[in-house]
Amino acid sequence: xxKLSGKIEAFTLMESMTSIVIVMIAFSLASIVIVNMSTSxxxxxxxxxxxxxxxxxxxxxxxxxxxxxxxxxxxLIIEKTILDYxxxxxxxxxxxxxxxxxxxxxxxxxxIVLKQAK
Amino acid sequence: MIKxxxxxxxxxxxxxxxxxxxSFVLVNYYNNSYVIGILKQEELFRDVNSTINYGLTFHRDxxxxxxxxxxxxxxxxxxxxxxxxxxxxxYILSAxxxxxxxxxxxxxxxxxxxxxxxxxxxYLADQNKPLxxxxxxxxxxxxxxxxxxxKRAYIEGKSFTGDKLIDGLKFYSEITLPPxxxxxxxxxxxxxxxxxxxxxxxxxxxxxxxKDSIVNSFTSKTLxxxxxxxxxxxxxxxxGNIIFKSEGQITVRSNTFITSAILYAKGIVLEDNxxxxxxxxxxxxxxxxxxxxxxxxxxxxxLGKGNTTVSRKIxxxxxxEITGAIFLYNENLDRQKQSLVSxxxxxxxxxxxxxxxxxxxxxxxxxxxxxxxxxxxxxxxxxxxxLMDVVINREELSEHFVGAALTEELSHQRxxxxxx
Numbered sequence: 001x002x003k004l005s006g007k008i009e010a011f012t013l014m015e016s017m018t019s020i021v022i023v024m025i026a027f028s029l030a031s032i033v034i035v036n037m038s039t040s041x042x043x044x045x046x047x048x049x050x051x052x053x054x055x056x057x058x059x060x061x062x063x064x065x066x067x068x069x070x071x072x073x074x075x076l077i078i079e080k081t082i083l084d085y086x087x088x089x090x091x092x093x094x095x096x097x098x099x100x101x102x103x104x105x106x107x108x109x110x111x112i113v114l115k116q117a118k
Numbered sequence: 119m120i121k122x123x124x125x126x127x128x129x130x131x132x133x134x135x136x137x138x139x140x141s142f143v144l145v146n147y148y149n150n151s152y153v154i155g156i157l158k159q160e161e162l163f164r165d166v167n168s169t170i171n172y173g174l175t176f177h178r179d180x181x182x183x184x185x186x187x188x189x190x191x192x193x194x195x196x197x198x199x200x201x202x203x204x205x206x207x208x209y210i211l212s213a214x215x216x217x218x219x220x221x222x223x224x225x226x227x228x229x230x231x232x233x234x235x236x237x238x239x240x241y242l243a244d245q246n247k248p249l250x251x252x253x254x255x256x257x258x259x260x261x262x263x264x265x266x267x268x269k270r271a272y273i274e275g276k277s278f279t280g281d282k283l284i285d286g287l288k289f290y291s292e293i294t295l296p297p298x299x300x301x302x303x304x305x306x307x308x309x310x311x312x313x314x315x316x317x318x319x320x321x322x323x324x325x326x327x328x329k330d331s332i333v334n335s336f337t338s339k340t341l342x343x344x345x346x347x348x349x350x351x352x353x354x355x356x357x358g359n360i361i362f363k364s365e366g367q368i369t370v371r372s373n374t375f376i377t378s379a380i381l382y383a384k385g386i387v388l389e390d391n392x393x394x395x396x397x398x399x400x401x402x403x404x405x406x407x408x409x410x411x412x413x414x415x416x417x418x419x420x421l422g423k424g425n426t427t428v429s430r431k432i433x434x435x436x437x438x439e440i441t442g443a444i445f446l447y448n449e450n451l452d453r454q455k456q457s458l459v460s461x462x463x464x465x466x467x468x469x470x471x472x473x474x475x476x477x478x479x480x481x482x483x484x485x486x487x488x489x490x491x492x493x494x495x496x497x498x499x500x501x502x503x504x505l506m507d508v509v510i511n512r513e514e515l516s517e518h519f520v521g522a523a524l525t526e527e528l529s530h531q532r533x534x535x536x537x538x
Binding site: 011015016018019020022023026027029030033034037040041042050087088090091093108109110111112113 | 131150153174
């Protein structure tokens with residue numbers, strides 16, 4: 001067994017306690033940042049909502065399908081609404097919204113000219 | 119005094135955690151910025167399309183050549199700009215939406231929905247003479263004819279061979295044609311002069327005479343090539359936001375291909391076999407050579423102003439195909455030198471024909487014909503209000519055909535094509 005050449009100084013209780021507190025604070029701040037990061041921005045459910053809204057908008061424009069509709073996919077609800085545009089009868093607002101529960105995830109808004117008015 | 123040995127370790131650990139956390143934050147920030155940028159870009163495209171739809175609907179209320187700022191949904195979230203300008207017999211709507219350093223700009227060429235009103239195959243003004251048909255003449259669609267009616271005729275050894283004189287409803291026409299759209303005439307009359315609007319760039323034609331291709335986007339200023347003399351467009355590809363103006367005659371050779379451009383001159387000559395999509399505006403005469411093919415949306419227009427020493431003419435030779443509009447408007451009627459639109463044999467015109475004076479028609483028209491008087495020239499004589507071996511079929515014209523606003527009744531704008 002090798003014998004230590006010098007004497008290693010031990011930490012005091014106070015010293016150890018202070019460093020533990022500092023590390024704990026650092027960890028908790030880091031975890032807050034990571035949790036915030038994972039819940040903000042483009043989450044998986046927002047991505048799904050975006051794709052569904054985009055598909056619904058594209059199909060509505062392609063097929064001139066301008067009626068109010070609601071579709072449900074997993075826990076997402078996509079609502080398509082045709083609203084009057086106050087300034088003209090020929091124009092309508094195509095509003096498509098994606099919800100999860102009561103939380104609105106994504107919205108698109110377009111001005112459209114109805115085919116019979118073209 | 120507390121020894122700081124363990125504190126050093128903990129501080130080192132804190133720094134490591136801080137670096138790892140901040141790199142996560144940074145990656146997330148850039149990722150979010152990128153995604154928001156993409157979503158915003160898509161929103162800008164949607165707003166631009168919405169602005170174009172707004173422009174089509176409020177076409178008459180939007181002033182020409184003025185930038186109009188719109189808050190589309192009155193929420194200060196969708197602010198765009200719209201500009202309208204005349205492009206020959208049509209209009210260009212340009213919409214732009216911006217967000218930070220991102221910008222989306224789109225332009226469309228628009229015309230009118232000619233199917234919105236009554237689908238008229240033939241409108242012949244009432245000059246107290248009946249319309250006489252002979253040979254293999256076929257008229258399909260509603261017609262406005264003189265009160266003297268329509269009858270069969272026997273000319274040059276030919277008699278009428280069809281089953282029905284008119285395959286459609288017949289109505290009485292007025293003494294004059296439905297009035298031509300004054301805005302269309304005035305806007306284009308202005309363009310014959312050297313004067314240009316502040317948004318255009320004028321270039322001496324001599325500087326580009328030897329160039330083989332001239333291309334200018336509709337997002338740029340209009341390029342106007344001007345010459346006080348006659349021009350010959352030979353061996354060139356001309357595409358886009360370009361106007362040629364000449365105080366003399368413009369001649370287009372068959373080795374020249376023009377797309378979207380406009381020609382303004384005293385006289386315009388298209389030599390045989392020219393293939394282009396072009397708008398031609400002349401003050402005195404337009405000659406279209408044999409086998410020319412003018413694709414949609416082409417326009418041949420003669421706008422006579424003041425008096426002239428010779429009669430104004432649009433002469434279209436044989437075997438010509440034109441899709442678009444042909445119109446003649448003469449400010450002052452001179453009974454000795456009446457203006458004439460002459461369409462040769464085996465021609466196929468798809469779209470609109472409007473002649474405020476005479477029309478000599480042979481060949482086939484898929485669309486509507488408006489004229490004051492029809493002329494038939496044979497080797498032995500000249501007949502008024504006679505049609506021989508002519509087909510006018512309004513029913514065959516596509517529902518989607520978008521034409522020029524030749525009369526003021528037509529107002530609903532539709533997109534002809536996207537320019538960028």
